[in-house]
Amino acid sequence: MNSNLVAIGCPSRGVSSFNDLGTAIGSQDFQWLSVGQAALFQLERSFDTASVRSLTEHAATLGIDLFITHKPLEKKKLLVADMEATIILDEMLDLLAEELGLGEAVANITSLAMNGRIDFTRSLAARTALFAGTPENRLLRLCDRIRFTPGAKCLVSSMKKAGARTVLVTGGYDVFAQRVKEACGFDEVIANKPAVQDGLLTGHLVPPVCSAGTKREVLERACRDLGVSPEHACAIGDGANDIDMLKVAGLSASYNGKPVLRDVVDFNVVHSDLTAVLFAQGYRASDISAQA
The missing domain is CATH 3.30.70 (Alpha-Beta Plaits)
Structure with a gap:
């Protein structure tokens, strides 16, 4: 063969x-x-x-x-991407926790969830509870600390130029995801919304919660809308809560993925930037957007 x-x-x-x-x-x-x-x-x-x-x-x-x-x-018809530690370099809730003096507690929960040692939805609820009383505008200011993964914007813009639909789906907060959507040009975003009362986070999430199952459902729904099978989709993630969607995509990739993904993804990007995912689809240099 x-x-x-x-x-x-x-x-x-x-x-x-x-x-x-x-x-x-x-x-x-x-x-x-x-x-x-x-x-x-x-x-x-x-x-x-x-x-x-x-x-x-x-x-x-x-x-x-x-x-x-x-x-x-083949150039895939759909890109479904996780956000944190994938399209952007940081876990935004970890950064928020650092600013609030909760860094170690929240980072430990994040690590356990991303390595598949505890349920992601439960871990997100536990982290969100620790942020009760935080002013909502603090999250808006934190958007200024977002760092994009090298090649991320090129990946999105190049696939869109080739006619693909692009979706950002994350268990993170929508305030960060909307900023990333605008900066990268994603067609759609699905994220979690922290509940707010009188300008302060309540420590709860507004249902429904975007979970590992949601990510797979989003990929399958987008494929149905496009009239293509998941074989024609590319999915990118970094941790255990991405496994469900990665398993059904025709091309699954990670950027410095957690060990739990080693035998799940087709391609783990370690030495290159995210334009590597374009080359894995057969893109040539002339096909790739100049957007940095």
Whole structure:
């Protein structure tokens, strides 16, 4: 069975790292998707799980991320993305907790949830309860601390340019998600809303709560609306509450994903930025938006 192997590296490492990878694979026959950054190897053999891990580990020493598939590369019709530690670099509730002197307590709950050790919905309720009495305008000010993951805006704008629908779905708060939606250009956003009374957070969430199940439902609903199967969708997440949607997507990816995702995603971006997810769909440099 033939395999498509897409290698994406940091441009600063140069062409030589791809030549070294070709030597390890046993083939120097590759096409540049972006010179010095991404290359496509079309190989007349398949890779078992052990071989993929071994080759991925070797590529990592060269500063290269690998995406290996037996299916043809295709530009997906739908992008469904988690927000925190995926499209943006931080967990916003952790940042809020730091400002309120609750950093350790909230960060511990976040970590347990993202690694699948406690139920996400329960963990979110526990964190939200700790914020009771916080002025709502404090959340608005915190939006100024949002840091976007390298390549995130290019990923969204390039897929939209190619005709894909883009959806941001997060267990985080809507005040942050709306700012991210506007900055990246997502078509739609689904997020959680903290309850507010007299300008203060009550410590509760306005139902319904966006959970792991919600994320999968959003992906499946968007596919139905587009008239395509989930095989034509790309999903990106970083933690345990993303597993349900990642499992049904035709292309599943993570950015420095938690260990719990290692055997779930098709592609974990470690050395590259999020434009790597475009190359994994067969995009070339000329297809990618210049938006930073």
